[in-house]
Amino acid sequence: MSHRIAVNGELHLVDAAPDTPLLYVLRNDLGLNGPKFGCGLGQCGACAAIVGGKLTRTCSIALRDVGEDQVTTLEGLGTVQKPHPLQRSFIDEQAAQCGYCSNGMIMAAKVLLDRNPNPSEEEIRNALEDQLCRCGVHNRVVHAVRRAAEALAK
Amino acid sequence: MTDKDLSRRRFSQSLGIVVAAFALAPGAAFGQASGALPFSLRNNRRLEGWIRLEPDETVTVFTGKAELGQGILTALAQIAADELDVGFDKIRMVSADTSRGPDEQYTFGSQSVEQSGSAIRAASAQARGILLAAAARRFDARPEGLHTKAGVIAAPDGKRATFWEVASADLDLLKGDITAAAAPKKPSDYSIVGKSINRIDLPGKLTGAPSYVQDMRLPGMVFARVVRPPRYGAKLVSLDEAAVRSLPGVVAVVRDGNFLAVAAKREEQAIAARNALASAARWSDEAVPLPDIADLRGELKRLRAETIVVGAAGQSEPVPDQVKRVSGEYARSYLSHASIGPSCAVAWLKDGRMTVWSHTQGAFPLRGDLAKVLRMPNAQVDVVHMPGAGCYGHNGADDVALDAALVARAVAGAPVKLQWMRDDEFAWAPFGPGMTMRVEAALAPDGKIVDWSYDVWSNSHAMRPGQAGGVNLLAAWDLGTPFVKSPPPHIPQPFGDGDRNAVPSYELPRKEIRNHLLLDAPVRNGSFRTLGAHGNIFAIESFMDELADVAGSDPLAFRLAHLRDPRARAVLQAVADKAGWIPGKKGDGRNGRGIAYCRYKSIGMYAAVVVDVEVDRETGVIKVPRIVMAADIGLVVNSDGAKNQLEGGIVQAVSLTLKEQVAFDRREITSRDWSGYPILTFPEVPNVEVILMDRSDPSWGAGEGSLPPTSAALANAFAHATGRRIRELPMTPERVKASLS
Numbered sequence: 001m002s003h004r005i006a007v008n009g010e011l012h013l014v015d016a017a018p019d020t021p022l023l024y025v026l027r028n029d030l031g032l033n034g035p036k037f038g039c040g041l042g043q044c045g046a047c048a049a050i051v052g053g054k055l056t057r058t059c060s061i062a063l064r065d066v067g068e069d070q071v072t073t074l075e076g077l078g079t080v081q082k083p084h085p086l087q088r089s090f091i092d093e094q095a096a097q098c099g100y101c102s103n104g105m106i107m108a109a110k111v112l113l114d115r116n117p118n119p120s121e122e123e124i125r126n127a128l129e130d131q132l133c134r135c136g137v138h139n140r141v142v143h144a145v146r147r148a149a150e151a152l153a154k
Numbered sequence: 155m156t157d158k159d160l161s162r163r164r165f166s167q168s169l170g171i172v173v174a175a176f177a178l179a180p181g182a183a184f185g186q187a188s189g190a191l192p193f194s195l196r197n198n199r200r201l202e203g204w205i206r207l208e209p210d211e212t213v214t215v216f217t218g219k220a221e222l223g224q225g226i227l228t229a230l231a232q233i234a235a236d237e238l239d240v241g242f243d244k245i246r247m248v249s250a251d252t253s254r255g256p257d258e259q260y261t262f263g264s265q266s267v268e269q270s271g272s273a274i275r276a277a278s279a280q281a282r283g284i285l286l287a288a289a290a291r292r293f294d295a296r297p298e299g300l301h302t303k304a305g306v307i308a309a310p311d312g313k314r315a316t317f318w319e320v321a322s323a324d325l326d327l328l329k330g331d332i333t334a335a336a337a338p339k340k341p342s343d344y345s346i347v348g349k350s351i352n353r354i355d356l357p358g359k360l361t362g363a364p365s366y367v368q369d370m371r372l373p374g375m376v377f378a379r380v381v382r383p384p385r386y387g388a389k390l391v392s393l394d395e396a397a398v399r400s401l402p403g404v405v406a407v408v409r410d411g412n413f414l415a416v417a418a419k420r421e422e423q424a425i426a427a428r429n430a431l432a433s434a435a436r437w438s439d440e441a442v443p444l445p446d447i448a449d450l451r452g453e454l455k456r457l458r459a460e461t462i463v464v465g466a467a468g469q470s471e472p473v474p475d476q477v478k479r480v481s482g483e484y485a486r487s488y489l490s491h492a493s494i495g496p497s498c499a500v501a502w503l504k505d506g507r508m509t510v511w512s513h514t515q516g517a518f519p520l521r522g523d524l525a526k527v528l529r530m531p532n533a534q535v536d537v538v539h540m541p542g543a544g545c546y547g548h549n550g551a552d553d554v555a556l557d558a559a560l561v562a563r564a565v566a567g568a569p570v571k572l573q574w575m576r577d578d579e580f581a582w583a584p585f586g587p588g589m590t591m592r593v594e595a596a597l598a599p600d601g602k603i604v605d606w607s608y609d610v611w612s613n614s615h616a617m618r619p620g621q622a623g624g625v626n627l628l629a630a631w632d633l634g635t636p637f638v639k640s641p642p643p644h645i646p647q648p649f650g651d652g653d654r655n656a657v658p659s660y661e662l663p664r665k666e667i668r669n670h671l672l673l674d675a676p677v678r679n680g681s682f683r684t685l686g687a688h689g690n691i692f693a694i695e696s697f698m699d700e701l702a703d704v705a706g707s708d709p710l711a712f713r714l715a716h717l718r719d720p721r722a723r724a725v726l727q728a729v730a731d732k733a734g735w736i737p738g739k740k741g742d743g744r745n746g747r748g749i750a751y752c753r754y755k756s757i758g759m760y761a762a763v764v765v766d767v768e769v770d771r772e773t774g775v776i777k778v779p780r781i782v783m784a785a786d787i788g789l790v791v792n793s794d795g796a797k798n799q800l801e802g803g804i805v806q807a808v809s810l811t812l813k814e815q816v817a818f819d820r821r822e823i824t825s826r827d828w829s830g831y832p833i834l835t836f837p838e839v840p841n842v843e844v845i846l847m848d849r850s851d852p853s854w855g856a857g858e859g860s861l862p863p864t865s866a867a868l869a870n871a872f873a874h875a876t877g878r879r880i881r882e883l884p885m886t887p888e889r890v891k892a893s894l895s
Contacts, residue, residue, distance in 0.1 A: 016420070016422075017402075017422070020420075020422045021422060024420065024421045024422045027421070028371075028377075028420065028421055031371065032362060033362045033363065033364050033365065033366075033368075033369040034362035036366075036368065036494075036495055036543075037368065037495065037496070037573060038494050038495055038496075038543075038576070039496075039576040039827060039828060040425075040575060040576060041576060041827055041828070043827060043828040043829065044494055044828055046494050046495065073362065074360075074361065074362040075361070075362040077361075078361055079361050080357045080358055080361050080363060083357070083360070083361055087357075087360045087361055090356075090360050091352060091356055091357055091360060092352075094352060094353060094356065094794055094795070094798055096223075096353075096356055096359065096360060097223040097224065097225070097544060097798060097799075097802055098222070098223025098493075098494075098495075098541070098542075098543050098544035098545070099223065099355075099356060099359035099360065099365070100223075100366065100493075100494045100495045100542075100543035100544060101494045101543075102359060102360050103362070106360065122837075124836075125836040125837045125839070126836070126837060128836040129835050129836050129837055130835075131836070132494055132828065132833060132835070133494070134492055134493055134494050134543075134544050134546075134806070134833060135223055135544045135802045135806075136801060136802030136803065136804065136805030136806045136809075136839075137798065137801075137802060137805075138805060138834075138836050138839040139801065139805075139839060139841065139842055140798070140801075141836075142836070
């Protein structure tokens with residue numbers, strides 16, 4: 001069954017069951033790598049994308065429930081050649097080790113900065129509370145988000 | 155294996171020794187290896203096996219070590235670029251690939267810079283020397299008069315040629331055995347090593363470029379999932395496969411003994427089929443009796459054990475009279491790797507060859523065990539490293555590689571991507587074993603330790619694939635014709651197993667240290683970051699504070715009084731200065747500060763750390779506002795990269811210390827998702843400062859040494875704040891409240 005879905009500014013037709021979690025559509029039908037499978041339970045945040053302006057666990061939302069909402073993934077922010085200021089600041093702060101959780105960190109930070117362009121360190125930590133990181137780069141992530149906020153303000 | 159092997163004088167003694175090339179005759183070099191070559195070169199002698207100049211004016215550098223998220227490929231590229239004299243951006247790294255790279259066994263033990271780094275340094279120095287000599291012939295000049303920079307060789311008379319121009323005149327120029335006769339540069343001449351160069355892999359990973367084994371997509375690839383038994387020891391009694399086979403997209407149901415898996419065209423179909431298969435399977439009620447987690451400390455001591463004295467001194471001398479005897483018993487829980495991404499592999503059986511892409515730490519040892527289980531010759535199995543989610547030791551990577559290969563055999567011709575689900579990882583990957591440690595010491599009236607007696611009880615932390623006597627892969631034990639587990643290897647001090655860092659680095663005139671290797675392994679055991687060092691240093695450094703207290707000494711002064719090694723004293727002094735350590739300062743019931751020291755593996759990096767805590771006496775929650783560490787890792791290859799590793803280890807150690815324990819009842823693992831196995835979150839993460847000592851001595855790995863002292867300093871800070879000591883990890887709110895009541 002075909003579904004229309006708007007991802008990163010483009011409309012796609014995908015042939016998947018309506019209850020397919022969005023994560024697998026993004027990864028396997030659209031070939032995107034940003035959202036990662038972490039737990040499938042909505043607990044870790046590795047699969048996060050922005051759906052209709054909201055930070056969304058793509059492992060836990062069915063394709064049919066995405067509807068007309070615009071989906072933005074890590075790829076929709078920037079590229080290696082032209083990174084988004086958040087991606088640029090994550091690189092500048094070397095705010096990753098394995099990088100597997102970084103997608104969720106960057107997407108959550110994007111939603112935060114859209115709502116609050118000048119967050120304090122504490123606000124950043126609270127906004128990222130549900131994004132799990134195991135390598136222990138949390139402080140670098142907080143610094144990267146601050147740095148991006150400053151870059152975006154210029 | 156140690157930095158002793160790296161001295162230049164000993165390099166030159168190896169001149170002229172020729173052994174077979176790994177690329178031509180795998181394994182043939184065993185038994186002929188020179189003791190003087192860097193460890194990784196001994197069985198990988200061919201220069202072209204490490205370095206190749208490419209027609210596009212890049213340099214390919216091969217390493218047997220794998221990128222685990224620690225930034226090793228960046229550090230190794232820095233070493234190669236510096237020693238070769240080419241631009242850093244010209245280096246292309248090829249990592250841990252049995253089809254085209256050196257066998258460096260495992261990426262573990264914080265040894266990649268030591269082992270692969272020194273091999274690449276020797277290979278690069280030789281390659282540069284050969285290029286210089288060839289250019290000298292071409293220019294009709296003397297090699298000593300030539301100058302190399304950024305891949306260009308220049309003569310005093312203005313003649314110039316690039317490395318690639320020189321090499322293109324003779325395709326065999328850079329082929330031959332590495333003799334390590336060419337002297338590498340002096341550290342003072344390094345221009346790229348020592349710089350905080352950004353990780354080469356991060357721009358791709360941070361923008362969604364395909365980077366991980368999870369991102370691999372091959373033509374005709376199918377998706378697979380496994381169904382594991384509900385508990386250790388359960389056997390598959392019956393299975394109603396028919397309903398599963400008819401589910402949408404299902405292409406194969408694989409059943410072999412107790413091994414169950416399913417493959418489907420789409421990933422969500424494979425997951426749905428996995429759930430259906432789990433419902434369709436009936437398992438026996440059998441179970442391996444698990445320890446009583448409420449008394450883990452005692453339970454471990456009751457398991458069958460093999461006891462070895464791993465360190466002793468002064469035992470023929472009597473203990474002096476007039477001593478105060480002090481003792482303490484400590485424990486830590488079983489620990490999960492808890493990587494954010496479950497283990498994953500891609501396997502493809504094509505034209506009689508099995509290729510497996512894996513985030514394993516040991517591509518070559520895994521290849522060997524896969525070949526055994528698949529009953530294929532080694533030469534028909536390849537393992538190619540691809541990055542996965544964070545790796546902190548022997549996780550499910552190897553197991554899932556076999557799972558994928560077993561499914562690939564059932565759908566021959568089609569590549570198979572198999573990722574574990576979250577509960578597969580939490581319930582079935584090897585754990586860092588639980589540990590019990592007991593210390594007893596005697597203090598002389600002058601406050602000096604005059605006797606030390608130590609016991610550690612733990613399962614082996616070394617159950618990786620590739621070990622003799624069996625196969626260490628999960629599915630192999632479940633097959634209809636099962637394989638047996640390899641027995642644990644004997645790992646002598648100073649590396650050790652559960653006894654890693656059990657022998658204190660302090661000056662102790664009389665001591666005996668016993669390792670009780672537990673022979674019954676009810677909970678699956680394996681290598682987690684630092685092996686036994688985490689538990690042993692937690693115990694030793696907690697106990698040092700307890701002794702200091704009895705002796706009426708300040709914890710810093712007490713440690714310094716038992717340390718002669720100037721580098722040990724230097725990190726303690728540096729961290730005390732940076733943190734503003736005030737001798738004799740008392741905790742106030744809520745706020746406290748602790749210190750701890752560790753020389754990792756007794757021969758590696760030094761670290762000393764000061765941890766501040768705030769204890770909420772009502773909720774039992776320990777907050778950690780600030781941690782300062784001073785570390786001596788010898789010559790620093792990449793300062794920011796090393797700091798990132800040390801910081802990450804500190805944060806992970808706080809998480810282990812405050813929160814982490816694998817939960818089980820008497821029959822099965824019960825912590826199977828993130829709510830059952832919580833880790834530290836953003837608001838709980840302390841501010842961390844790391845000071846790197848400035849040294850030009852040989853490099854030591856920085857991947858592990860920051861964890862053990864951090865746990866101990868945190869426990870010491872709690873004791874300092876409250877006057878109560880918690881001797882069992884994790885220091886959960888329940889334990890905190892119990893200790894304060």
